[in-house]
Amino acid sequence: MTRFTVLKHDTTTRARLGLLLTRRGPVHTPAFMPVGTQATVKSLTPEEVRATGSEIILANTYHLLLRPGPAVFEAVGDLHTFMRWDGPILTDSGGFQVFSLAKLRTVSEQGVTFRSHIDGSLHELTPETVIDLQLVFGSDIIMPLDDVVGYGEPESRQVEAMQRTHRWLSRALDYFVARTMSSEPASRPLLFGIAQGGFRAERRRTSAEFVASLPLDGIAIGGLSVGEPKQELYALLQASLDPLPEDRPRYLMGVGAPEDLWRAVSLGVDLFDCVLPTRLARHGALFTENGRIDILAVRFKFQREPVDPCCDCYTCQHYSAAYLHHLFRAKELLAYRLATIHNLRFIQNQMARMRTAIAEGTFAQAMEAFLTRYGNAEAGYAGEPLLYEGER
Missing domain, CATH: 3.20.20.105 (Queuine tRNA-ribosyltransferase-like)
Known part of the structure; x- marks a missing residue:
């Protein structure tokens, strides 16, 4: 078999x-x-x-x-x-x-x-x-x-x-x-x-x-x-x-x-x-098409739009970045749940995009487009929490 x-x-x-x-x-x-x-x-x-x-x-x-x-x-x-x-x-x-x-x-x-x-x-x-x-x-x-x-x-x-x-x-x-x-x-x-x-x-x-x-x-x-x-x-x-x-x-x-x-x-x-996507999520580090963001940053306090307007996850479809900012600042447990949903959906969307690109014969172009958009923004991210030892 x-x-x-x-x-x-x-x-x-x-x-x-x-x-x-x-x-x-x-x-x-x-x-x-x-x-x-x-x-x-x-x-x-x-x-x-x-x-x-x-x-x-x-x-x-x-x-x-x-x-x-x-x-x-x-x-x-x-x-x-x-x-x-x-x-x-x-x-x-x-x-x-x-x-x-x-x-x-x-x-x-x-x-x-x-x-x-x-x-x-x-x-x-x-x-x-x-x-x-x-x-x-x-x-x-x-x-x-x-x-x-x-x-x-x-x-x-x-x-x-x-x-x-x-x-x-x-x-x-x-x-x-x-x-x-x-x-x-x-x-x-x-x-x-x-x-x-x-x-x-x-x-x-x-x-x-x-x-x-x-x-x-x-x-x-x-x-x-x-x-x-x-x-x-x-x-x-x-x-x-x-x-x-x-x-x-x-x-x-x-x-x-x-x-x-x-x-x-x-x-x-x-x-x-x-463990990176879920671990980062619990620290308020969220993936977006334009790179990783720190939802605790003051710039999100009044943002009515979702964390990533391009994202189809439950979190981005229902909640504003301002709400997530508030939840993390208040250390409310819902923050970790909504952020984890978003980061995992972001990763799974990337995997689906890869599968589609391979099927269509456009993987190299799709990878270059992603890395150009995501990588340039990622270079400016400073708040990377350390992984918990023993987790992958």
């Missing part, structure tokens, strides 16, 4: 229009996955997330392990039942969260032991237990445990992490096959692999070649957007993509700025996730 089909290639870039089939429905690619770290896209109901145009969301194994814990899912039903989301869910393995959040972590060949950032309790993740957890969650796309390194770590540590990630992936694949071999192909979850390699292009290619050699349903590119300069990110991404086959989806983990989405799609990426 073919689970991923490239429907069309752009003629002047490497952008691809595709269709990914999961057991809970199709995903039209390029696609962006809103992050529901703890079984919720913060401040929104599943219906509101769906209304932004989102077909698939992401949840996190590390956080769900710690709270509410696998026993809750075994008692009340899988993640879909628990959070009332009926579409596909990808769960990442928790490797990045262990790297960025966990206290006193110890990495060994067996796996990783760590103390919870919540209460200090001791836990262990191995390639096998990560698969078990995601099967309990009912995940539609499962990610294996990987060994993540930060920008600037020693070369020896980068090599070690890549090689260990490969060994862990082989263990995870064997275990996944054993656990799901009795399932019908259409009803089993998908397993992606994660290519690492640190911050050398040759290692990136080596890791991508190894992951591509295995019978996996998709290939993720991890360990980027962790502090490296943007141009280095793009160069390493290109090195990671070059060896990958055409017949499987490519997932760039943890990247979600609008300009980065356009550029990464032009290089051949199909799937994305990132």
